Amino acid sequence: MKIASQISALSATLLPAPADPARRSEVQALFDKSERTVFARVNHFFVWLFWLQWAFGVGLAAVWSPATWTGAQSSMHPHLLAAFFLGGLLALGPTALIRLRPVDLLTRHVVAIAQMGFSALLIDLTGGRIETHFHVFGSLAFLALYRDWRLLPTATLVVALDHLLRGIWFPLTVYGVPYASFWRTGEHAAWVLFEDAVLIWGCLVSRRELWEICLRQDENARLLNEMERRVAERTLDLEKANRQLVEASREAGRAEVATGVLHNVGNVLTSVNLIVDDLRDRLRDSRVRHIRQVTATLQLQGARLPEFFQGEVGRALPGFMAKLGTNLESENEYLLQNAETLTAHCGHIREIIVAQQSSARRVGMTESVAPDQLVEEALLLNSESFARHGIELVKSFAPAPPVRVDRHKVMQILVNLLKNAKDSILSAEGAGRQVTVRVAAEAGRRVAIAVHDSGAGIAPDNMLKIFQHGFTTKRDGHGFGLHSCVLAAREMAGDLTAASGGLGRGATFTLLLPSAP
Amino acid sequence: MTERRPAVFALGVILWVGSLLTAFGALARYGSQPGPAARPARASDPADLLAAYRRPGHPLLVMVVHPRCPCTDASLDEMGELLSRTAGACDAVLVRYQAANWPAAPKTERLADRTVPVLSDPDGRLAARLGAETSGHCLLIDAQGVVRFEGGLTPARGHRGSSPGQDAILSLVRGGPSAVTSAPVFGCSLANACLRPPPS
Numbered sequence: 001m002k003i004a005s006q007i008s009a010l011s012a013t014l015l016p017a018p019a020d021p022a023r024r025s026e027v028q029a030l031f032d033k034s035e036r037t038v039f040a041r042v043n044h045f046f047v048w049l050f051w052l053q054w055a056f057g058v059g060l061a062a063v064w065s066p067a068t069w070t071g072a073q074s075s076m077h078p079h080l081l082a083a084f085f086l087g088g089l090l091a092l093g094p095t096a097l098i099r100l101r102p103v104d105l106l107t108r109h110v111v112a113i114a115q116m117g118f119s120a121l122l123i124d125l126t127g128g129r130i131e132t133h134f135h136v137f138g139s140l141a142f143l144a145l146y147r148d149w150r151l152l153p154t155a156t157l158v159v160a161l162d163h164l165l166r167g168i169w170f171p172l173t174v175y176g177v178p179y180a181s182f183w184r185t186g187e188h189a190a191w192v193l194f195e196d197a198v199l200i201w202g203c204l205v206s207r208r209e210l211w212e213i214c215l216r217q218d219e220n221a222r223l224l225n226e227m228e229r230r231v232a233e234r235t236l237d238l239e240k241a242n243r244q245l246v247e248a249s250r251e252a253g254r255a256e257v258a259t260g261v262l263h264n265v266g267n268v269l270t271s272v273n274l275i276v277d278d279l280r281d282r283l284r285d286s287r288v289r290h291i292r293q294v295t296a297t298l299q300l301q302g303a304r305l306p307e308f309f310q311g312e313v314g315r316a317l318p319g320f321m322a323k324l325g326t327n328l329e330s331e332n333e334y335l336l337q338n339a340e341t342l343t344a345h346c347g348h349i350r351e352i353i354v355a356q357q358s359s360a361r362r363v364g365m366t367e368s369v370a371p372d373q374l375v376e377e378a379l380l381l382n383s384e385s386f387a388r389h390g391i392e393l394v395k396s397f398a399p400a401p402p403v404r405v406d407r408h409k410v411m412q413i414l415v416n417l418l419k420n421a422k423d424s425i426l427s428a429e430g431a432g433r434q435v436t437v438r439v440a441a442e443a444g445r446r447v448a449i450a451v452h453d454s455g456a457g458i459a460p461d462n463m464l465k466i467f468q469h470g471f472t473t474k475r476d477g478h479g480f481g482l483h484s485c486v487l488a489a490r491e492m493a494g495d496l497t498a499a500s501g502g503l504g505r506g507a508t509f510t511l512l513l514p515s516a517p
Numbered sequence: 518m519t520e521r522r523p524a525v526f527a528l529g530v531i532l533w534v535g536s537l538l539t540a541f542g543a544l545a546r547y548g549s550q551p552g553p554a555a556r557p558a559r560a561s562d563p564a565d566l567l568a569a570y571r572r573p574g575h576p577l578l579v580m581v582v583h584p585r586c587p588c589t590d591a592s593l594d595e596m597g598e599l600l601s602r603t604a605g606a607c608d609a610v611l612v613r614y615q616a617a618n619w620p621a622a623p624k625t626e627r628l629a630d631r632t633v634p635v636l637s638d639p640d641g642r643l644a645a646r647l648g649a650e651t652s653g654h655c656l657l658i659d660a661q662g663v664v665r666f667e668g669g670l671t672p673a674r675g676h677r678g679s680s681p682g683q684d685a686i687l688s689l690v691r692g693g694p695s696a697v698t699s700a701p702v703f704g705c706s707l708a709n710a711c712l713r714p715p716p717s
Contacts (some may be wrong), residue, residue, distance in 0.1 A: 065587030065675065069652075069705035071641060072616035077587060078547050079675075086540040101526060110530055117537055124544055127591050127675035162541075170549040170673070257670040 023218065030214040035147070036103055040208075042145045042455050043098045046111050049142065050091035053118045057083040060125050079125055082178045090117045105150070112151040115139045116158040140195050147210065149203040152196045160189040181378070202214060245469060246487060248480065254412065265349050267384045272345045275338050282335060287327050294321065366406050366492070368516040371447045372397045374407065378414035382422065386435070391425055394436040404516040409488040413496065417451040417479045417509045423474065424455025424507065445515045446494070452508040458500035466498050489513075547673045550591070550699030552651025559648040564662030566646060570610045570634060576659045577692055580610040580670075581644045583652035585617075586705035592653035595670035599683050607657075607690045611635045612643055614652070614707055641707045652704030657686050665689050668700030675703070708714040 061083035067074035094114045097107040119135045126132045126159040136159055137332075143151045167184065294317065301308040379386075379393065386393055403410075421435045432454040442448045458466060465471045469483040482496075489496040491516045500507040539601075563579065564571065572578050580596055582589045600609055615637045638644055647656060657666040664688060672680040682700035689695050 067587075068583070069583050069586050069708065071583075071614070071708055072619075074585070078544070079587070081542050082540065086537070086544065089533070089540065090534055093530070097526070097530075104526075106523075106526060106530060110533070113534065115536075117541070120541060121544075124548060127588075127677060129677065166545055170545045182563065 006247060022392050027214050027218045029212070029213060030217055031211055034210055034214055037102055038145075038147055039108070043102050043107075043111075046115070046142070047095050047098055050095060050118070051113060052501045053122070054083075055085040057087040057118070057121060057125055060122070063128075063335070064125070068164035083125055084122065086116070087121055090114045090121065100254060105148075108146055108148055108151050111146075111152050112143050112155040113158050115143060116155045116162070119159070120162050136192065137195055140192070140199055144199040144203055147203050149200040152199055152203070156189065156192050156196055159192050163188050188255050236359075261352055261381055263386045264352055264381055267388055268345050268349050268352075275342050276344070279335060279338050279342075282331065282338075286331060287324055290320075294324075302357045348384070357508065366404055368402045369407060369410075370402050371400050371449055371513065374403075374405075374410050375414065375437055375449060378411055378418060381411075381415055382418045385419075385422060389422065389426060390433055392434045394434060396436060396438040398440040399513040400439050400441045401445075403447050403513040405492050405494070405513050406488075409492060410511075410513070413485045413488055413511055414449065414451070416485050417511070420481065420509070421451055421455065421507075424453050424457075426455075427474075428454075428456040428504065441515070442512060446512050447515050448510050448512050450508055450510040452506060454506045456507075457505040458498065458507050459502045459503050463498065463500065467496070523609060528634065539594065547677065548703075550674070551669065551703050552654075552706065559646065561646045562662070563647050563656055563664055564658050567610060567658070569654045570608065571662070572608055573659065574660050576607050576657060576665075578607050578609040578686065578690075579612060579647065579656045579658065580609070581614070581638070581647060581649040581652065581707060582652045583614045583705045583707055586652040588671065588704040589652055591671045591675050591677045594677055595680070595683060596655070599670065599686060602687060604688045607686075609633045612638050612647070612649075614641050614644060615639050639669045650706060650708050651702040652707055654704075654707070655682065655686070659688055659689070666695070666698055666700075669702035669704065670700075672702050673703055 023109070058080070061077065061080040065077040065079040067080075068077045081315075091114065094107070094111045097104070097110050101107050116136065116139060118132075122135055123129070123132045131318050140152060140155055167182075205442055267455060297313075298305065298308075309317070373395070375395075379395075383393070418435065418437075425433050425435070434454045436450075436452040438448070438450045438452070440448050440450075455472075462471075462473065467482050467486045469480070471483075482498075486496045489511060496514045497510050499510070567577060567579060578596070578600070582592060590603075596609070596611075600607065611633055613635050617640070636643065642655075644650075647654075649656075651669070653669045653671060655668060655670055656664050656668070659665050666682070666685050668682045670680055670682050673679045680700065681697050684698065685695040685697035685700065
């Protein structure tokens, strides 16, 4: 008992404990679970082994000693009965306990007793062959598979008792001599103890290894949890950053549209200012004051008015008035023309603002719209700028079904594409100044709106980066425009692609939109 | 009920262990139980009965076996071992029980290979005259025709290994003394019902 308690203490000290008590309990739980897995696996093995040994014993007895004889008369040999019933009893006990209480220490002890019982039975059935005694050593090794050193003393005790009791009462059956000394039993037991020592050491070492595996598993699980927590945090941060980025891109997109609108309105207002200045100068220098001078001159004549008309000035006055009338008519016509121009400019400003308001009011709403109508509205917002820079606009609208889109997003994209086309043309000196806008139905119930410019083109290296956030080739660009455009297109189940023959060969941006069902 | 279950299982294990001890005890008792110790008086002198197999100046070892007895293998092995240790100093003969219509049993063929003559013994008549009732029964007849030893060569039923009988025969063959003149015989009964004397 003292040795057993010392082995238990040694077993405990061989298991390095973590400093943290909470962790110790978690490692212990893992260790217990692993041990249960080992027990289950070895239990399963032993159930098979027991019944195989039982079948082997029955077969052995049936072949070797099927019958006992009295002259010519035979009866069933006791070995056959023992193999069947005693072997069955040996196998049945542990099998039942393994089914009912698989993890109990008692079950494992019963397994140990049964296995050593099979050794004794098989030794008896084979007529005490020394070769069959090796079954004892094999059985001890099998029991060590449980990694529970406590089973080995039990098994050894069974072997020792078997030899001791048979040595006392039936020495011939175990030692082959009629009288056996107590020391002979001790000698047999010593060889078993020799194997026990190795197997117990093996059990303790394998338990320590199992414990260390559990320690590492626990560490890995902790690291994994920590990593998962960090990944979750980073994912939340990234989602938040992404939302902010998308919002910033949308804001940037809206700013692009607003900038485009204001730019165009500003262009018109410049013309309006020029006209107004001209009108003011014209009105300040108007010949209407000559009428007031003629009238004042006539009023000064009073009663002498007839003589006045007889005079040189009076005679020249009708010609002067006729010329003045002609001039005033010309002036009036000029002012009228400018007023009409002003009206047209104001109307243009109104149209731009209405178009912007029209798209802005529909933010977040999808509607069925004719694609060429969307293009026309976008072109309206850019027409002034195109005209001012002498950019020729070519429209090629093939029949296409209506698209189901968020009008504001499409306007944002098209205004951006048209502005980029203009900037590209302006940045490429000596290039032709032409922008072609095409509308056509595409396969897969989609409509393509392509904006082609004759501008600077895109370098092949930049093709993959063109839609990335923050990428720009403009000196004053911020890299939001195309990124927000492709996001907006994808939000509408569409897409935006770019193509270019290379630098100096222009570029084509194609917006694909889903057609309305 | 749950608290009682461990006790129930422990009780079950105790009963199981008790059953095993009983069964193993019975098996050991059977294995170490020899044939009848008391033998009927011989009607004939074995030396006369086997005179044809005796050589002058040589002892003769006679073994009577039941060819279908499971213990015969062990007895034959031990006899072979013993003869090899005597290094030709001892002759041997095997008396094989033979019931009517039995085919020749292969178990004795091995000894026949060792030039041990095998006598077929219909219905065990010769065995009865030699006073052998149990398979594995041996007689050592010395050069003078005196039976110096009688008994078995195995330590238990079907068990191989050294036995007092072997030691005694070996000592006698080598011309030494032996305090042991008989040993228990482990094997099946050779007694044929028709030859058995009526119970008194």
